Amino acid sequence: MKRLADIGEDALIASLVEELGASEPSEGLVVGPGDDCAVIDVGDVERWQLLKTDAIVEGVHYAAATSGERVGWKAVARVVSDFAAMGGTPSQLLVTIAMPPNRELAYVQSIYRGLQRCARSFGAGICGGETTSVPDGGCAMISIAGTGWVQKDQLVLRSGGEAGDVVFVTGRLGGSIQGKHLDFTPRVEESAWLVEHFKPRAMMDLSDGLAQDLPRLAYASGLNYRLDHEMIPRTAGCSVDAALQDGEDFELLISMPSNKIAGLDSAWRERFPDLDLTAIGSLIPGKCSPLAGGWEHFRSESSEEPGASPRG
Numbered sequence: 679m680k681r682l683a684d685i686g687e688d689a690l691i692a693s694l695v696e697e698l699g700a701s702e703p704s705e706g707l708v709v710g711p712g713d714d715c716a717v718i719d720v721g722d723v724e725r726w727q728l729l730k731t732d733a734i735v736e737g738v739h740y741a742a743a744t745s746g747e748r749v750g751w752k753a754v755a756r757v758v759s760d761f762a763a764m765g766g767t768p769s770q771l772l773v774t775i776a777m778p779p780n781r782e783l784a785y786v787q788s789i790y791r792g793l794q795r796c797a798r799s800f801g802a803g804i805c806g807g808e809t810t811s812v813p814d815g816g817c818a819m820i821s822i823a824g825t826g827w828v829q830k831d832q833l834v835l836r837s838g839g840e841a842g843d844v845v846f847v848t849g850r851l852g853g854s855i856q857g858k859h860l861d862f863t864p865r866v867e868e869s870a871w872l873v874e875h876f877k878p879r880a881m882m883d884l885s886d887g888l889a890q891d892l893p894r895l896a897y898a899s900g901l902n903y904r905l906d907h908e909m910i911p912r913t914a915g916c917s918v919d920a921a922l923q924d925g926e927d928f929e930l931l932i933s934m935p936s937n938k939i940a941g942l943d944s945a946w947r948e949r950f951p952d953l954d955l956t957a958i959g960s961l962i963p964g965k966c967s968p969l970a971g972g973w974e975h976f977r978s979e980s981s982e983e984p985g986a987s988p989r990g
């Protein structure tokens with residue numbers, strides 16, 4: 679009998695989403711599973727609504743000894759990063775916490791301080807949630823569901839890339855486990871500036887490592903990619919492999935038409951002097967090739983080739 683570790687996360691989601699595909703499309707659905715957020719037409723003339731849900735689990739996404747404030751920040755920042763990846767901003771958030779009964783009250787309260795600090799920083803509000811338990815000895819879990827907005831003419835999907843586009847990445851990659859995975863700043867301002875001034879064709883945030891996420895963007899766009907490994911901007915002390923595979927960079931991966939990037943470099947440096955924007959390759963015609971490594975929930979070392987079916 680097949681288990682999740684045999685097929686990995688991508689194949690699991692693909693099989694679940696295939697089942698969904700058989701049902702009637704719901705009213706107002708513009709973009710369903712496969713992108714950083716779902717996109718909904720709620721009748722607003724200028725904007726689409728964005729929907730996202732995302733969970734973090736003790737022992738998987740953060741060590742049990744991590745301060746509650748940092749855990750809370752991370753839980754909200756991950757969702758905010760997904761809104762930014764669509765060219766949008768967060769609005770209302772719902773918080774689900776599942777805690778073992780022996781957890782200290784003060785710890786859970788400190789998670790809430792972190793949640794709120796991050797939500798406020800990005801103009802989002804916490805409008806409710808759900809509180810439940812896991813058995814004593816079980817792992818805590820925090821899940822954030824949220825709504826956001828994007829101007830219709832500023833929506834950027836993973837699937838919009840075209841052959842010849844130049845692929846850029848913000849910031850530096852690798853080594854997030856040293857602390858950045860808890861304290862990162864979602865690239866909301868950068869995304870807003872890009873969609874206003876340079877209109878990316880495709881965009882996503884990097885959570886599972888460039889090795890997983892670049893093939894996903896290319897695959898969603900029906901293309902292959904060329905990657906210049908030497909150009910990948912690395913966190914100090916990180917190897918190219920670490921930059922490709924560590925994951926949780928929460929930077930933006932962007933494809934831009936090559937004839938629209940004149941002036942991007944200097945305008946970016948003027949607007950964001952402390953953050954790199956680096957061209958690392960391009961989108962090219964052809965069948966998307968997987969890259970080895972990166973993060974996949976469930977996948978065991980012994981299972982089939984990593985990244986063999988980039989989901990889109």
Ligand SMILES: Nc1ncnc2c1ncn2[C@@H]1O[C@H](COP(=O)(O)OP(=O)(O)O)[C@@H](O)[C@H]1O
Binds near residue numbers: 694695710716760
């Ligand atoms: N259990 C699920 N049922 C339906 N869709 C899912 C499920 N899990 C993930 N997805 C969809 O698959 C895509 C990839 O998920 P995920 O890797 O969590 O996205 P991200 O890296 O942007 O957080 C998303 O569009 C998400 O909505």
Ligand SMILES: Cc1ncc(C[n+]2csc(CCOP(=O)(O)OP(=O)(O)O)c2C)c(N)n1
Binds near residue numbers: 732740886
């Ligand atoms: C204790 C601990 N172990 C390992 C990691 C590294 N890690 C955990 S999940 C993950 C990938 C991103 O998580 P995922 O749930 O796949 O994010 P999504 O793609 O859904 O945004 C990484 C690199 C960590 N942050 N903490």
Ligand SMILES: [Mg+2]
């Ligand atoms: Mg996920």
